[in-house]
Amino acid sequence: MAIKTKVTIHDIAEKLNITASTVSRALNDNPRISEVTKKAVVKAAKDLNYQPNNIAAALRNGKSHIIGVIVPTADRSFFASVVRGIEEIANNLNYKVIICQSYDNYEKEVQTVDALLSARVDGIIASLGKNTENFDHFKKVQEKGVPLILFDRTSDAIEVSQIAIDDYLGAYKVVEHLIQQGCRRIAHFTSPKKVSIFRERLRGYAEALRDYGIPYDEELVVSSNLQLEDGRKSMEQLLQLKEMPDAVFSSSDYGAMGAMQVLKENNISIPQQVALAGFSNEPFTSFTDPPLTTIDQLSITMGTVTAELFFDQLKSEDRMKQPQKIVLKPQLIIRKSTLRKEE
Amino acid sequence: MAIKTKVTIHDIAEKLNITASTVSRALNDNPRISEVTKKAVVKAAKDLNYQPNNIAAALRNGKSHIIGVIVPTADRSFFASVVRGIEEIANNLNYKVIICQSYDNYEKEVQTVDALLSARVDGIIASLGKNTENFDHFKKVQEKGVPLILFDRTSDAIEVSQIAIDDYLGAYKVVEHLIQQGCRRIAHFTSPKKVSIFRERLRGYAEALRDYGIPYDEELVVSSNLQLEDGRKSMEQLLQLKEMPDAVFSSSDYGAMGAMQVLKENNISIPQQVALAGFSNEPFTSFTDPPLTTIDQLSITMGTVTAELFFDQLKSEDRMKQPQKIVLKPQLIIRKSTLRKEE
DNA sequence: TTATAAAATGCAAACGATTGCGCAACATTG
DNA sequence: CAATGTTGCGCAATCGTTTGCATTTTATAA
Numbered sequence: 177m178a179i180k181t182k183v184t185i186h187d188i189a190e191k192l193n194i195t196a197s198t199v200s201r202a203l204n205d206n207p208r209i210s211e212v213t214k215k216a217v218v219k220a221a222k223d224l225n226y227q228p229n230n231i232a233a234a235l236r237n238g239k240s241h242i243i244g245v246i247v248p249t250a251d252r253s254f255f256a257s258v259v260r261g262i263e264e265i266a267n268n269l270n271y272k273v274i275i276c277q278s279y280d281n282y283e284k285e286v287q288t289v290d291a292l293l294s295a296r297v298d299g300i301i302a303s304l305g306k307n308t309e310n311f312d313h314f315k316k317v318q319e320k321g322v323p324l325i326l327f328d329r330t331s332d333a334i335e336v337s338q339i340a341i342d343d344y345l346g347a348y349k350v351v352e353h354l355i356q357q358g359c360r361r362i363a364h365f366t367s368p369k370k371v372s373i374f375r376e377r378l379r380g381y382a383e384a385l386r387d388y389g390i391p392y393d394e395e396l397v398v399s400s401n402l403q404l405e406d407g408r409k410s411m412e413q414l415l416q417l418k419e420m421p422d423a424v425f426s427s428s429d430y431g432a433m434g435a436m437q438v439l440k441e442n443n444i445s446i447p448q449q450v451a452l453a454g455f456s457n458e459p460f461t462s463f464t465d466p467p468l469t470t471i472d473q474l475s476i477t478m479g480t481v482t483a484e485l486f487f488d489q490l491k492s493e494d495r496m497k498q499p500q501k502i503v504l505k506p507q508l509i510i511r512k513s514t515l516r517k518e519e
Numbered sequence: 520m521a522i523k524t525k526v527t528i529h530d531i532a533e534k535l536n537i538t539a540s541t542v543s544r545a546l547n548d549n550p551r552i553s554e555v556t557k558k559a560v561v562k563a564a565k566d567l568n569y570q571p572n573n574i575a576a577a578l579r580n581g582k583s584h585i586i587g588v589i590v591p592t593a594d595r596s597f598f599a600s601v602v603r604g605i606e607e608i609a610n611n612l613n614y615k616v617i618i619c620q621s622y623d624n625y626e627k628e629v630q631t632v633d634a635l636l637s638a639r640v641d642g643i644i645a646s647l648g649k650n651t652e653n654f655d656h657f658k659k660v661q662e663k664g665v666p667l668i669l670f671d672r673t674s675d676a677i678e679v680s681q682i683a684i685d686d687y688l689g690a691y692k693v694v695e696h697l698i699q700q701g702c703r704r705i706a707h708f709t710s711p712k713k714v715s716i717f718r719e720r721l722r723g724y725a726e727a728l729r730d731y732g733i734p735y736d737e738e739l740v741v742s743s744n745l746q747l748e749d750g751r752k753s754m755e756q757l758l759q760l761k762e763m764p765d766a767v768f769s770s771s772d773y774g775a776m777g778a779m780q781v782l783k784e785n786n787i788s789i790p791q792q793v794a795l796a797g798f799s800n801e802p803f804t805s806f807t808d809p810p811l812t813t814i815d816q817l818s819i820t821m822g823t824v825t826a827e828l829f830f831d832q833l834k835s836e837d838r839m840k841q842p843q844k845i846v847l848k849p850q851l852i853i854r855k856s857t858l859r860k861e862e
Numbered sequence: 863t864t865a866t867a868a869a870a871t872g873c874a875a876a877c878g879a880t881t882g883c884g885c886a887a888c889a890t891t892g
Numbered sequence: 893c894a895a896t897g898t899t900g901c902g903c904a905a906t907c908g909t910t911t912g913c914a915t916t917t918t919a920t921a922a
Contacts, residue, residue, distance in 0.1 A: 229578075230639060233574075251596070256593055263618060266552040272619070273617060273619075275606060295574075460805075460806040462803075463807050464807065480538075
């Protein structure tokens with residue numbers, strides 16, 4: 177019943193008494209083929225229910241039209257959005273996207289890169305695992321002439337185009353905003369991790385204070401893993417101080433959320449007594465009470481910009497041109513958790 | 520400088536004075552090859568920096584070891600989690616995952632299916648677009664002998680294995696819980712959409728009421744798109760009633776969130792005066808004040824179960840066996856928004 | 863030592879599309 | 893009318909692996 181035989185361009189050729197070459201050219205709209213032939217081929221292809229075999233084409237011309245994307249995990253809001261953006265652009269350009277998760281596991285990242293290379297992807301877009309310090313696997317990618325680009329979690333230890341957001345600026349904006357709202361004792365939740373993003377945010381915090389003539393007070397800077405529970409503990413710790421802070425800027429929204437819970441439990445009003453800000457614009461931040469001021473990382477934009485830069489390099493003739501570094505300006509999202517003054 | 524020449528099994532063969540066949544078999548651990556040869560081949564492969572070409576292999580044996588996943592959009596929490604689960608299982612089995620977004624656009628869905636077929640994926644896992652009513656594109660997949668499986672947004676209009684959650688049961692559980700908390704006038708936010716999930720939830724709502732001897736009151740059932748704004752409007756509408764409801768069960772967490780805002784603005788206490796429950800366990804629901812009771816859809820589980828069933832069918836000899844339908848039992852997540860009684 | 867089985871490897875044809883080159887057939891130009 | 897150009901298409905090699913069917917080598921038995 178079912179016509180199991182795979183139909184190829186040869187079948188089309190046979191039916192029309194021409195050769196496979198002509199069919200191939202006709203299907204690819206090659207100008208060397210007459211219009212009549214093209215129409216006949218297209219019609220025959222439809223009649224025979226022809227399905228092109230990309231694999232054969234890929235083998236022949238060395239282009240798979242597939243790109244690999246490596247993220248630590250696909251279900252974190254930020255990465256999911258980036259993936260969305262990348263897929264959107266890629267799809268418009270007729271590329272397909274293979275998605276891979278490293279789970280912040282270095283070995284897995286290495287294996288994944290290797291697997292993508294074997295799959296002959298036309299390029300790789302990756303966000304580094306937290307523990308990645310050796311870049312031989314990515315250098316191998318470049319040596320093989322496969323376009324590579326890093327986003328968000330990038331590194332200067334490898335010469336490669338990259339897209340990141342300006343963490344320093346984001347933090348600076350938050351703190352500046354808090355100061356403008358009248359806060360003077362601004363605490364900060366940071367992380368001891370070696371990841372540069374937290375260092376950058378800390379730097380932004382410190383510089384903003386300095387620029388506005390507010391002394392940097394070590395006891396206001398608390399280090400933790402920045403999860404909800406950490407935020408709670410950090411906040412409780414701050415409440416022990418002789419002089420309570422009048423604002424808390426957490427390097428993560430989760431940490432801020434923990435602080436919010438503790439503040440509410442202690443009947444400390446937000447933002448009047450303590451203003452509160454996070455970082456990342458996690459989806460939940462607009463639904464807290466009060467809604468949380470935070471920094472948006474433009475995740476979809478990062479996806480599209482990354483993809484655009486990537487395909488730019490893919491098309492560009494001299495593949496080996498200087499790696500580009502793009503830094504996105506994050507956006508301050510002001511919500512009630514920091515709005516002390518009615519405008 | 521860079522050794523540009525792609526190294527193939529022929530290069531390995533040449534170096535060892537054997538043939539490509541032997542190299543191929545050695546690399547695939549074929550028992551017909553002696554151990555010494557295997558070791559030599561593996562070593563030579565490493566020395567030459569050999570990278571297998573999956574495309575050539577795929578062409579030869581008709582298996583790409585890639586599966587296609589189609590979701591409406593990759594950045595919705597639920598789908599992102601499912602994708603995560605699928606990728607995890609697939610990766611363990613040495614399969615790669617191509618991700619595609621339909622954006623609930625029927626034409627795009629059709630094109631995507633076609634593209635995946637041309638890419639010669641070994642199977643397709645999809646969640647239907649909202650407007651998909653014609654299934655010819657999916658039937659074509661089956662006719663070509665490509666394994667297909669649907670999850671979450673499924674349909675009975677096509678004979679295919681599918682995984683979904685029991686929306687009826689989820690709704691029933693919520694309403695039952697509300698009743699046990701002492702609620703008697705329970706309102707429901709539903710959607711006019713043809714999508715079956717909302718009908719099923721409405722059914723669960725109605726049946727629970729009936730089972731507990733509570734009359735079904737039409738004025739308590741409000742229909743909308745279930746977004747935040749819709750939730751607000753619906754709630755305001757309910758507040759106009761002579762007799763206010765003592766509970767609201769929204770078919771979406773966003774709708775519930777809108778209701779929560781309106782209730783708070785009107786100084787109506789949650790859950791004492793009005794208990795509130797949503798559906799989906801969106802990430803934000805645990806961060807609202809009060810935290811929102813909702814139904815968890817086991818997204819990661821759905822991903823892994825879907826992937827497992829899929830690979831089950833992929834391996835199974837008689838591919839054409841009866842399509843299986845798996846229904847996941849959703850889980851009631853009780854939070855403060857409905858907890859009237861201290862336990 | 864010869865016949866026979868078992869083990870290890872080689873040969874060559876796929877898989878399906880692409881493309882450089884060549885060759886007709888026909889049109890154009892001087 | 894010869895020379896040249898243009899158009900439309902065919903030939904055959906190629907991409908890198910895999911695999912059925914030899915063929916060779918080695919081990920075992922008679």
